[in-house]
Amino acid sequence: MATDRTFSLSTTRSGVTHRWSQTLIPTAREAPSDAETPSHILLSRAGFIRKVAAGVYDYLPLAWRTLTKISAIVRQEMDDAGSRELFMPVIVPMEFYSETRRHEAYGPLLFQLDDRKGNRIALGPTHEETITEMVKGSVNSYKQLPLSLYQIQTKFRDEARPRAGLLRCREFIMKDAYSFHVAIDGPGGLNDGYDAMYKAYVNIFTRCGLDFTVVEAESGPIGGSASHEFMVNCASGEDTILKCPVSGYAANVEKCEIGERPRGAFIEPPTGELTEVHTPNLPGIEEVGKFMKVKPDRMLKTIVFQVTGPAQSDGPAPAHKWIIAAVRGDHEVNEGKVKAMSGYAVQLAEEKSARAAGFAIGYVSPRTINSVPGTLLLIDADASLGGFWATGSDEPDHHVKHFNWRRDVGAALDDISRVKVGDLRNALAGDPSPRSPGARLETGRGIEVGHIFKLGTKYSDAMGLKVLDQQQKQQAVIMGCYGIGVSRTMAACVEMSHDDNGIIWPAPIAPYHVLITLMKPDDPRQQETARTLAASLADRGADVLIDDRDERPGVKFKDADLIGLPVRITIGDKALEQGGVELKARRDPGKGEVVAMADVTGRCVTLLQAG
């Protein structure tokens, strides 16, 4: 159907009308064998995506329409939040990383290639360097700030293991935004810009029709709640999120604090003689526990970290070389908490050097605080309690029973420069909430679709992005950066919203709003009805797909459910004889109902506005 292209200053949005026979929607009864997750299976079967290589996909017409709609919402909200769109190249010259050294941080994740002159080139995994370089050449004065810029671009990351279709790709579409400020606080400061982005993100994901949770994520260099992740709630999500039902506090596992827990005073008497047990060839806590007939929650897991420097680059030199972190056997050490409690930058100890220093890796006990010089012992509250404990014996293939803090570690426990007790492990469901006394944390799963954080001067320092401030002094620009996985959002939406028969699109990001199915595509009366309805719907801004294929009804209905457009209108003789057509919302079960012709458009619009 021809659209009126006459020139006008502003166009009232009118919907499109497309015919199935004129677009490419290769639906399939079976999904490719490598598809396992619902979004991968359904997007493949419904003809949205095709795999080109591992983690690389074609976006077919339906997918592209949805991606365009997500992008349109992103653009509107970003523009409203004062950010301006630009477009930067995929190609990043390797020189851009010479100062930030991020190619080292990224490692093999960075796609690289050589041009014909032998120059090394990267395919951008994100664009901090490119935009910092660009702004450096264009902004010199505080008067030009604050500034916020964004783009929607294809990004490249050579993931070790792409998986789950669009959820973890090597080539994907991302909206990335960067903000530039002279101050952290006050009008126009980083915090202002960050809050504006936070609100824009809430608007974006709400408008997309997603069920999502905003969680606190690992803080940036500025501290506080400087980073948030936007997670689509869905059981198949890769990430665990924790929520306090009373205060509304939510955080990811890396970040989640745990409320006050009882801790030991190290005065309990031993439960028995320290007994050594031969435990050969047992790789994990689980196996060792079974062998010794001790439950994991009665074992102490002792993890060795090495100190790599002060927590802040300008901090004092570390007084320790090693950190041993003791948690209950059924708990997991949280590296961020090890950092926070120790005040050092740390990494998991390299096995060779740790052995050389005297740690029997795999069999370490807290007693090594007394045997390896320069060691700091951190104990999780739950592990500091009294009672029976089993732990390593500090020699290969042996563990001990009846470990007792006071008897076996001794006076070091009273020296706060050598031993600290606190929150050291990943939070779990049922843990005390850190924000609301008496409340318990709950867990859920999520898919990360957005991430915002405060960068501070990390890039401007490294790359020399400075402006002259009001006092005519050079000052490093303070930055924030804000990402949305556009293609991942589409997949996350399918994960969140589908049934056995197919996708169930929320109206705002459905490829089309209404599917008009002709039972007899050759029947002039049905054709005329379809044309009339489509024109009327398009007038109201609805995008319409007309299934004009000469297929059996069963095939058309199955395909309709599969591609998941929010509203289906079926034009057939039965309803026409009653002076109407059949109307059905995708999310409603059953057959739909016959609606009088005059009411159809109104009913559709109502259904679509409801989501």
Added chain:
RNA sequence: CAGGGUGUAGCUCAGUUUGGUAGAGCGUGUGGUUUGGGUCCACAAGGUCGCAGGUUCAAAUCCUGUCACCCUGACCA
């Protein structure tokens, strides 16, 4: 990167153990039939058996190498 697995028609797979020159279902095309939830029938097109080398009279099948892809884990600003 470690461990496991798979590459045969557009898709899902059988055939490989025991070598003899390639099959099914779905999909596609043609004809008929059927017409409100993946009709039924007939005929047809479609495959360098991932790639390279080797053994053999003969290789999808055995051997060697290589590439790709998948799963679990590690990793994931």
